[in-house]
Amino acid sequence: MPILEVEGLSKYFGGLAALNDVNLSIQEGEIRGIIGPNGAGKTTLFNVISGVYRPSSGQIRYQGKTRIDGLSSSRIAGMGVVRTFQRTALYHHFSVLKNVIVARHLHAKENIFRVISGLAKKTEEKNTEKALEIVEFMGLGHLKEELAENLPHGHQRALGVAIAIACEPKVLLLDEPLTGMTPTEKDRMIDLIRKVHQQGITILMVEHDMRSVMELCGYISVLDFGMLLVEGPPAEIQNNEMVINAYLGTEDILSASTSA
Amino acid sequence: MSSHSMKKYKIGGLAPLILVLSGLCLVPFFLRAYLVEVAMMYFIYIILAQSYRLIVTVHDWQLYHIVLYGVGAYTSGMLAKNLGVPVFVAIPLGGAMAGLVGMAITLPLLRTKGWGFYIATYGLAELIRLTWLKFRNPFGGSTGIIDIPWPPVIAGIDFSDRIPYYFFSLGVMLLVMLMLYRIEKSRIGDSFKAISMDPELAASTGINIPRHRLMACSIGGFFAGVAGGLLVHRLGAVDPKLFNITTTLYLLIWVVVGGTNTFWGPIIGVSVMHTLFELSRPLIEIRPMFFGLSMVLVLIFLPGGLEGLISKAITRLQKRDRVAPVET
Ligand SMILES: Nc1ncnc2c1ncn2[C@@H]1O[C@H](COP(=O)(O)OP(=O)(O)O)[C@@H](O)[C@H]1O
Numbered sequence: 206m207p208i209l210e211v212e213g214l215s216k217y218f219g220g221l222a223a224l225n226d227v228n229l230s231i232q233e234g235e236i237r238g239i240i241g242p243n244g245a246g247k248t249t250l251f252n253v254i255s256g257v258y259r260p261s262s263g264q265i266r267y268q269g270k271t272r273i274d275g276l277s278s279s280r281i282a283g284m285g286v287v288r289t290f291q292r293t294a295l296y297h298h299f300s301v302l303k304n305v306i307v308a309r310h311l312h313a314k315e316n317i318f319r320v321i322s323g324l325a326k327k328t329e330e331k332n333t334e335k336a337l338e339i340v341e342f343m344g345l346g347h348l349k350e351e352l353a354e355n356l357p358h359g360h361q362r363a364l365g366v367a368i369a370i371a372c373e374p375k376v377l378l379l380d381e382p383l384t385g386m387t388p389t390e391k392d393r394m395i396d397l398i399r400k401v402h403q404q405g406i407t408i409l410m411v412e413h414d415m416r417s418v419m420e421l422c423g424y425i426s427v428l429d430f431g432m433l434l435v436e437g438p439p440a441e442i443q444n445n446e447m448v449i450n451a452y453l454g455t456e457d458i459l460s461a462s463t464s465a
Numbered sequence: 466m467s468s469h470s471m472k473k474y475k476i477g478g479l480a481p482l483i484l485v486l487s488g489l490c491l492v493p494f495f496l497r498a499y500l501v502e503v504a505m506m507y508f509i510y511i512i513l514a515q516s517y518r519l520i521v522t523v524h525d526w527q528l529y530h531i532v533l534y535g536v537g538a539y540t541s542g543m544l545a546k547n548l549g550v551p552v553f554v555a556i557p558l559g560g561a562m563a564g565l566v567g568m569a570i571t572l573p574l575l576r577t578k579g580w581g582f583y584i585a586t587y588g589l590a591e592l593i594r595l596t597w598l599k600f601r602n603p604f605g606g607s608t609g610i611i612d613i614p615w616p617p618v619i620a621g622i623d624f625s626d627r628i629p630y631y632f633f634s635l636g637v638m639l640l641v642m643l644m645l646y647r648i649e650k651s652r653i654g655d656s657f658k659a660i661s662m663d664p665e666l667a668a669s670t671g672i673n674i675p676r677h678r679l680m681a682c683s684i685g686g687f688f689a690g691v692a693g694g695l696l697v698h699r700l701g702a703v704d705p706k707l708f709n710i711t712t713t714l715y716l717l718i719w720v721v722v723g724g725t726n727t728f729w730g731p732i733i734g735v736s737v738m739h740t741l742f743e744l745s746r747p748l749i750e751i752r753p754m755f756f757g758l759s760m761v762l763v764l765i766f767l768p769g770g771l772e773g774l775i776s777k778a779i780t781r782l783q784k785r786d787r788v789a790p791v792e793t
């Protein structure tokens with residue numbers, strides 16, 4: 206059964222169709238790659254799915270029948286569809302641990318009245334414990350007291366994923382998780398994504414690093430000019446004429462990936 | 466090792482607190498009557514500034530806080546005078562009313578942002594203040610309401626006397642500080658800050674931003690209303706002038722000069738600026754200019770406020786301390 210279905214999805218910014226009649230069907234438990242040249246609409250797709258933008262038309266169905274298009278970001282996250290950002294989105298002035306504690310919002314049980322009357326200690330401790338677990342799971346344990354703004358880039362990106370994991374998602378949308386990383390950082394992140402996937406989380410991943418996409422994803426959807434160009438397993442996509450043409454004259458990503 | 470030095474500073478932080486508290490308990494017995502009255506105003510202003518900071522942590526620098534202080538004062542005063550509600554019941558009810566009004570003002574403005582939001586909050590606040598001014602019945606118009614009941618005698622202590630009321634307002638202030646401190650240290654308090662740091666990220670983790678903004682402004686409003694109740698039952702009277710834009714400016718000055726990054730900023734701001742205010746009574750003509758200027762200077766040269774300056778000094782001391790044992 207598909208866990209997430211996108212049907213006839215369009216998003217216009219003024220006259221520009223950032224998404225144009227896109228259909229996707231994501232199976233529970235898969236790692237889906239979303240690729241395409243810059244400006245193809247990948248981030249917009251994530252923004253629409255995660256409720257940052259309302260779609261201009263089309264439907265997004267989650268777990269069968271539930272329509273999530275048009276719901277607010279926080280509602281959608283609450284239902285288990287959580288995204289990371291292409292930019293390095295963190296609470297820069299919080300420690301690593303606090304970044305994750307705050308992101309436990311959906312699963313921390315305390316309310317404001319219990320906090321005011323000093324009764325929330327127990328639930329807060331439990332929550333901190335769970336946050337600590339996530340921080341260690343993401344390999345950030347030794348940095349837990351460090352301010353997020355002081356982390357090296359690779360660890361900041363890992364913290365971005367940790368924040369999303371803290372929401373206990375069923376579907377995780379990763380927007381260019383490997384951007385700007387050194388090869389070592391990339392390898393570590395790929396391992397982390399695998400580990401997250403092994404927890405039973407369905408993953409949609411936008412990424413330009415083709416080697417990693419081919420390695421991680423069982424199935425790839427290619428966007429170009431807001432339209433779904435082609436879909437298929439990595440081997441097929443790699444040699445697809447249309448895909449190669451789409452990338453032509455933009456970046457030499459496909460060949461770069463084979464040399465890397 | 467680092468946890469050791471942290472512990473030391475925690476104890477170091479408690480000692481001055483106990484010292485200040487003992488001082489506050491002794492002080493009314495030695496001060497002139499007038500100065501005890503002034504001290505009570507510090508307590509009221511600290512409640513105002515601290516509750517305002519809670520709202521500021523969500524980044525809503527609204528301009529109706531002083532009017533909510535007024536809503537608390539009018540509500541508590543009128544409940545006690547017109548309906549005979551006991552003063553100590555009327556004060557929290559005034560707080561509740563202020564919290565509700567705060568929520569009612571913010572709700573329609575949730576879609577507005579930045580300047581639009583600030584100006585609209587000011588507009589709605591003025592609307593409330595003008596209602597007090599225009600309607601002699603029941604608000605008493607520009608002369609306000611007089612003969613508001615004093616607090617009662619409880620267990621032989623007459624709370625309408627200066628020193629008992631001093632301790633009552635001190636107690637209320639400490640209680641409010643405790644509650645706001647708990648919020649500050651809680652995950653919910655961090656959610657408020659998270660919203661102001663990166664609203665898009667906060668929403669992506671399921672934090673309902675409108676809900677949190679309403680929560681902050683109604684809790685902050687509640688405490689502002691309580692401060693109003695404390696005021697009105699000491700003055701025995703209330704009028705709209707107490708809650709005009711000048712008072713709002715003073716609130717902004719306390720909070721900006723003190724700083725909003727930590728819990729201690731507003732307390733420092735009120736302590737320093739209200740002391741200057743009292744000391745500059747002889748210069749009453751030029752005082753507003755001086756205060757406006759002080760806020761501008763702080764904004765330019767001390768963006769973190771006095772609190773930022775102090776915490777910088779403390780960090781420097783801590784660093785020196787932490788380095789020392791490693792070297793020996
Ligand atoms: N908020 C917005 N307002 C106007 N145009 C936008 C907005 N967001 C994205 N776009 C446009 O939509 C197109 C797709 O952008 P995006 O989804 O970011 O592409 P990708 O992530 O695939 O590089 C681009 O032309 C971009 O300029």
Ligand SMILES: [Mg+2]
Pocket residue numbers: 247248249291
């Ligand atoms: Mg993008």
